[in-house]
Amino acid sequence: MPDKGAYAFVPLSRADYPMMRGWLAQPHVRAWWGDPEDEIALIEADMDGHLAGTGPTDMRIVTLDGAPFAYVQDYPAHHWPMPHYAGFPPGTRAMDTFLGDPAHHGRGHAAHYLHQRAADLRARHPAVVIDPSPANERAVRAYRRAGFRDRFTAPCEDGDPVIVMEFDAAAPAPSAST
Template identity: 35%
Template sequence: MTAPDAYRFRRVTLGDLPLLKAWQSNQHVLEWWDAAEPYGEADLRDPRVTRCIVSIGNRPFAFMQDYTVHGWANHHFAGLPAGSRGIDQYIGKAEMTGLGHGLAFIRQRMQDLFQDGAPVVATDPHPMNKRAIAVYKKLGFIVVGSVRKTEWGTILPMAAKR
């Protein structure tokens, strides 16, 4: 297992876009993540979303973003308390999957968000993504609504409290 703060989260830059595009072309990512162009300069400047490259040591291997759930009109998490954050992530390198890294880096980022004052961290996996749902449940997430279609796809709303 890894040390509690073994993962480094650094903001995505324009220089990272080829890496994200390559990761998003991997079959294990394509299964659950939109394969469109990753982001542009305007996306990276959007103050509602913090987009990060996740590394262990000096090895980047995953993408994670967190966002204010109150940043979009009629967002499916808009009923959560002020300051709540939503999260999304994927492991870009297939050889890094199945080793416990997802659970560990999500836990580390959740702890950071809670320490920064977020009362709730929410996520919305596809309801067929059983692996992700199992990880979220291990992290204390519970289902907080029914499966539904949103502008971001079909989701199962889940949330964890501080």
């Protein structure tokens, strides 16, 4: 497993859209994210707001030794109506992510880059949360290894159940064997 410093979080640019479309079309991503063109349209709207100084979402391509392989974003948990985050303090950041390149599956990368990113966010915010579907067992396992702890299961904004997980700032970085 590479040193944690080998992961970098590069701001998403429009030049990344073809790669993002390819990742979003992968079966392992498509199972949990929407149609690639719909997702790109949402990203575009966030990008326009971000560039105009009004967008709340920080969108990043995760690289390993300079090679892109995943996507992660974070945003204010209370910016959109997300009732499952209502009990968290103002300033809480929510995260979403996917590992785009299937060649990186099963190697512990998600747990490692998520721990690195969540620890950085937690140093600046009162809480960092994530909300996987209980059916997305692979993601739930990775989030737990990254240091996220289950808080409760609740319906999200569309009524589907999610596991609300909060990053534990005291959680150690995942070991090389995870």
